[in-house]
Amino acid sequence: MKVVTFGELMLRLAPNGYYRFFQDDQLQATFGGGEANVAVSLANYGMDASFVTKLPTHAIGQAAVNSLRKYGVDTSKIVRGGDRVGIYFLEKGASQRGSVCIYDRAHSAIQEAAPSDFDWDAIFEGVDWFHFTGITPALGENLVEICREACKAAKAHGVKISCDLNYRGKLWTRDQARAAMTDLCQYVDVCISNEEDAKDVFGIEAENTDIYGGKLNKEGYKSVAKQLADKFGFEKVAITLRTSISASDNDWAAMLYDGENYCFSKEYHLHIVDRVGGGDSFGGGLIYALLSGKNTQDAVEFAVAASALKHSIEGDYNLVTVSEVEKLAGGDGSGRVQR
DSSP states (O other), X not given: OEEEEESOOEEEEEESTTOOTTTSSOEEEEEEOHHHHHHHHHHHTTOEEEEEOEEOSSHHHHHHHHHHHTTTOBOTTOEEOSSOOXXXXXXXXXXXXXXXXXXXXXXXXXXXXXGGGOOHHHXXXXXXXXXXXXXXXXXXHHHHHXXXXXXXXXXXXTOEEEEEOOOOTTTSOHHHHXXXXXXXXXXXXXXXXXXXXXXXXXXXXXXXXXXXXTBOOHHHHHHHHHHXXXXXXXXXXEEEEEEEXXXXXXXXXXXXXXXXXXXXXXXXXXXXXXXXXXXXXXHHHHHHHHHTTOOHHHXXXXXXXXXXXXXXXXXXXXXXXXHHHHHHHXXXXXXXXXX
16 A cells, blocks of 8 residues: 655754753754654555655755655655755643744745645555645645645545644634635545644534543534534544643543544553654554554554554654554553563
């Protein structure tokens, strides 16, 4: 099975451990980005995963490409050009102090890309699945158009499309998001959302839920999923359910609706090492599970287990195997030493 993902790959600069910005005079440099994170997950699961973006030809751009090649992601469709790699600064939170993310991505190569940069008919030759997120069209009207052309070409090639709504208030307004995503979601087969995204983008919310007070009414998400599916004709809607006890401890689960069944996963109590990329690891797990022919319940269990493991791993990328995910999904979450 061949999967293509499209978006921005950024340089991540973060203080060591749980230091605040410049409390220490060093920053750890890694790479990450929503759709790239999904591609790495899929490559680690043994799938043919290709990531599409635009990156400069200089040394930092090449380092970004190499960070994907390291894990077996196909980078041959990445367009080279532009002047800069987008950056985000991450300060990891702990206990009652939340994490902080500061973007420095204006005028990045992908943000200034043109629709003519990408030959989508060639990119989608022999492809089974296409994934993007709401972060990418949020980068500008040109990216909305590029995403639209990608979706149209994917449909013409019979490719399944998934989208993680991933609303980012620092990138665009709710009205801008609603206009763009209403257009793009007409092409989407599998929608991934969380307790905030559906409300922020489409004004759809679960009743009796307080995302900041740690109160989630799981039954209310059945209504959210059905409203999303009815509005856009999605084949499946996945909703991740995060109860944030603190920055260090979350409860994590999800629901997958297939038009008939509402399947809730088991819930995991997470003691978090790094939560960035947690949603992307869910998306990667879900795509793998669905392409592997898992039923609705097994698919959501695999995706949630994959994401639970990601919260224990430093960096954006989820560096786990299928067997590790299936072991946790099967009930072994003891964390005992493997000998």
